[in-house]
Amino acid sequence: MGNDPIDTQLSSSYKYGFSIDIEADTFPPGLNEEIVAALSAKKKEPEWLLQWRLKAFRHWQTMTEPTWAHVEHPPIDYQAISYYSSPKDTDGPKSLDEVDPKLLETFEKLGVPLHEREALAGVRKVAVDAVVDSVSVATTFRKELEEAGVIFMPISEAVHAHPELVKKYLGSVVPIYDNFFAALNCAVFSDGTFVYVPKGVRCPMELSTYFRINEAMTGQFERTLIVVEDEAYVSYLEGCTAPMRDENQLHAAVVELVAEGSGEIKYSTVQNWFPGDEEGKGGIYNFVTKRGICKGNRSKISWTQVETGSAITWKYPSVILKGDDTVGEFYSIAVTNNRQQADTGTKMIHLGRNTTSTIISKGIAAGRSDQSYRGLVSMGRKASNARNYTQCDSLLIGKECGAHTFPYVDVKNSSAQLEHEATTSKVSDDQVFYLRQRGLSEEDAVQLIVNGFCKDVFRQLPMEFAVEAQKLLEVSLEGSVG
Amino acid sequence: MLEIKNLHASVNGSPILRGIDLTVNKGEVHAIMGPNGAGKSTLSKVLAGSPEYEVTEGSVKLDGEDLLEMEAEERAAAGVFMGFQYPIEVPGVANSYFLRKAVNAQRKTRGEPEASSVEILRAMKKAMAFLEMDAGFRNRPVNVGFSGGEKKRNEILQLLMLNPKLALLDETDSGLDIDALRVVAKGVNSLRDPEHAFVVVTHYQRLLDYIVPDVVHVLVDGRIVHSGPRELALWLEEHGYGAIKAGDAGDAPRLEA
Numbered sequence: 170m171g172n173d174p175i176d177t178q179l180s181s182s183y184k185y186g187f188s189i190d191i192e193a194d195t196f197p198p199g200l201n202e203e204i205v206a207a208l209s210a211k212k213k214e215p216e217w218l219l220q221w222r223l224k225a226f227r228h229w230q231t232m233t234e235p236t237w238a239h240v241e242h243p244p245i246d247y248q249a250i251s252y253y254s255s256p257k258d259t260d261g262p263k264s265l266d267e268v269d270p271k272l273l274e275t276f277e278k279l280g281v282p283l284h285e286r287e288a289l290a291g292v293r294k295v296a297v298d299a300v301v302d303s304v305s306v307a308t309t310f311r312k313e314l315e316e317a318g319v320i321f322m323p324i325s326e327a328v329h330a331h332p333e334l335v336k337k338y339l340g341s342v343v344p345i346y347d348n349f350f351a352a353l354n355c356a357v358f359s360d361g362t363f364v365y366v367p368k369g370v371r372c373p374m375e376l377s378t379y380f381r382i383n384e385a386m387t388g389q390f391e392r393t394l395i396v397v398e399d400e401a402y403v404s405y406l407e408g409c410t411a412p413m414r415d416e417n418q419l420h421a422a423v424v425e426l427v428a429e430g431s432g433e434i435k436y437s438t439v440q441n442w443f444p445g446d447e448e449g450k451g452g453i454y455n456f457v458t459k460r461g462i463c464k465g466n467r468s469k470i471s472w473t474q475v476e477t478g479s480a481i482t483w484k485y486p487s488v489i490l491k492g493d494d495t496v497g498e499f500y501s502i503a504v505t506n507n508r509q510q511a512d513t514g515t516k517m518i519h520l521g522r523n524t525t526s527t528i529i530s531k532g533i534a535a536g537r538s539d540q541s542y543r544g545l546v547s548m549g550r551k552a553s554n555a556r557n558y559t560q561c562d563s564l565l566i567g568k569e570c571g572a573h574t575f576p577y578v579d580v581k582n583s584s585a586q587l588e589h590e591a592t593t594s595k596v597s598d599d600q601v602f603y604l605r606q607r608g609l610s611e612e613d614a615v616q617l618i619v620n621g622f623c624k625d626v627f628r629q630l631p632m633e634f635a636v637e638a639q640k641l642l643e644v645s646l647e648g649s650v651g
Numbered sequence: 652m653l654e655i656k657n658l659h660a661s662v663n664g665s666p667i668l669r670g671i672d673l674t675v676n677k678g679e680v681h682a683i684m685g686p687n688g689a690g691k692s693t694l695s696k697v698l699a700g701s702p703e704y705e706v707t708e709g710s711v712k713l714d715g716e717d718l719l720e721m722e723a724e725e726r727a728a729a730g731v732f733m734g735f736q737y738p739i740e741v742p743g744v745a746n747s748y749f750l751r752k753a754v755n756a757q758r759k760t761r762g763e764p765e766a767s768s769v770e771i772l773r774a775m776k777k778a779m780a781f782l783e784m785d786a787g788f789r790n791r792p793v794n795v796g797f798s799g800g801e802k803k804r805n806e807i808l809q810l811l812m813l814n815p816k817l818a819l820l821d822e823t824d825s826g827l828d829i830d831a832l833r834v835v836a837k838g839v840n841s842l843r844d845p846e847h848a849f850v851v852v853t854h855y856q857r858l859l860d861y862i863v864p865d866v867v868h869v870l871v872d873g874r875i876v877h878s879g880p881r882e883l884a885l886w887l888e889e890h891g892y893g894a895i896k897a898g899d900a901g902d903a904p905r906l907e908a
Contacts, residue, residue, distance in 0.1 A: 597739075598702065598703065599739050600739050600740075600741065602701050602702065602703070602723060603735065603738070603739035603741075604739075604741070604753075605700070605722070605723040605724045605727070606699050606700070606723055606724075606726075606727055606732075606733050606735075607727060607749075607753035607756075607757075607809065607813065608724050608727040608728055608753045608754075608756040608757035608760065608813070609724060609752060609753060609756045610724050610756070611724075613752070613756065617741065617744055617749070617752060618741060618744070620743070620744065621741055621742050621743025621744035621792065622742065622743055623743070624743040624744075625743075
């Protein structure tokens with residue numbers, strides 16, 4: 170690393186002056202070192218983070234967009250994107266009372282009734298760290314979490330409040346050189362969430378962040394970092410919606426999970442960003458890097474996702490099974506309709522002994538959409554007795570959609586065991602007629618078939634999410650038959 | 652209750668039904684028999700509203716209402732049930748959940764209040780015990796991994812739960828052993844009363860020993876060519892369809908004019 174020209178360049182401090190008004194609520198479109206530095210300055214970041222961003226930015230400039238995914242889109246003009254925008258009045262609201270009522274209204278529409286959740290806290294507690302266009306505006310239940318020793322805050326705050334933790338783990342799972350979109354995220358990440366659960370603590374509630382893309386032409390570069398120590402546990406819910414719009418929006422988030430000792434992380438996503446209209450116009454490009462590492466022995470990471478939105482999805486939540494006896498899981502439902510494209514799957518990297526991974530992927534394609542499952546199961550030389558079970562099922566609705574499966578396997582240890590099952594089925598006319606003959610409408614019939622198809626994954630979702638996910642599927646598949 | 656006049660239907664442009672006339676009154680059981688390819692299954696599917704078939708001519712009325720104008724699910728709610736020859740599998744959907752959906756979908760269409768899960772479960776338990784079905788079937792996905800006999804019992808379970816005025820049973824006896832046949836018939840017979848009507852499509856007269864029809868019709872080449880009393884089925888078993896097909900019913904029992 171010492172001889173790396175990028176490193177050398179980094180050692181010289183930033184030499185450009187500011188031409189960006191860092192008081193502005195929105196930066197002008199464009200991306201260069203000045204923008205990166207202004208972004209960092211805006212957040213009053215420490216020098217090390219600025220240098221980290223610049224290093225990533227310089228590396229990103231040498232990279233090209235990946236083209237191997239089974240998706241198509243016009244070239245993205247990274248200079249046409251504004252890399253910072255914040256809602257009005259973001260002077261650190263300390264309670265919900267200080268939050269712009271307009272925003273609260275939006276949350277209501279999105280089904281995030283913060284007040285209600287607070288009131289219901291005695292029953293089932295869900296803390297929401299709401300992210301609207303790059304800046305966290307409300308954080309609830311922080312006190313109770315603090316008492317448990319759990320840190321749950323915007324990552325921009327964590328940089329100041331817990332620099333040693335952020336510095337230790339940021340980029341430790343998804344390095345800045347990892348891929349084009351991850352490098353871009355490192356350079357310009359706006360905000361996101363930081364979670365830390367100390368040794369022996371079971372997080373007393375499910376943590377939830379609702380993301381929402383608000384202003385037109387604002388790229389979203391969220392950064393999430395979750396660390397659990399030995400014998401600690403956290404369940405984290407990520408859910409998103411977005412309003413209608415015309416311009417394509419780039420979203421390149423990075424999520425890093427670290428399970429130390431025998432820690433366990435359950436990460437659930439319901440993703441419902443605007444998928445574009447029936448002709449595929451508008452809609453969000455979702456190019457996300459999600460990866461977790463099971464560092465300690467007997468640690469466990471579980472990804473569950475329900476993906477119904479976005480015009481294009483490029484996403485492979487992965488687990489590096491480094492410790493012995495570690496467990497990685499990936500449960501996924503991906504729904505595409507109309508002109509949506511999705512290339513999604515997972516990577517299970519078995520390094521330790523007796524490591525186990527399970528992959529259950531359910532893809533539903535309707536309309537003229539196209540989707541691919543792309544998965545890698547890798548078993549390293551030292552991964553003796555590693556096991557993987559993969560089940561990839563595709564369900565097609567109509568005649569114009571497509572489903573593809575690209576499973577990759579790389580085994581370097583002869584004691585490894587792998588099982589792979591894959592099916593492709595259609596919602597048949599006979600099935601629909603049968604259900605209609607019993608009284609169900611055509612849409613209810615398809616819905617019932619789809620829900621049955623997805624059952625194995627719904628079962629993995631926290632209760633309230635499972636309900637929301639079923640509703641999302643209904644909405645996503647509206648008009649896909651008939 | 653059911654009035655079919657000059658019904659013509661085709662699939663992919665080739666005509667299957669070529670002028671069916673049939674009247675079924677409340678409380679009656681009509682058997683439709685005939686050789687393979689005569690259009691027996693087509694008749695039940697057309698009546699149930701399968702989009703596979705195109706009605707080209709004729710009319711069908713159910714209690715005076717135009718059945719052909721209704722969607723399949725509207726016909727179901729209006730009281731038309733079809734027992735499938737090959738019941739369809741719905742993976743991942745529990746039998747009990749499916750039945751609850753179906754019962755309440757029909758109630759909703761009819762503007763009736765929905766039944767509670769408890770009510771439906773109670774009715775289901777009762778019907779399953781009557782049909783000698785293992786309680787485990789409640790939670791099994793609809794028809795998935797069921798044997799032929801289990802699938803048919805499941806059809807009859809749905810019949811009992813949905814309680815239609817008109818049940819069309821399409822080859823319900825196919826693939827059944829004698830015990831299953833007895834149970835299926837028991838289920839059907841339990842609904843027989845002055846309010847219910849049945850159209851039973853079958854190849855074999857065997858089923859009619861258990862579900863005794865009021866009228867037997869012979870369907871050949873898309874037309875009903877002969878109708879007779881229950882004894883006609885026995886006669887057919889002895890003589891086959893050959894004579895009737897050739898237009899010479901001879902001494903075949905016929906309905907009094």
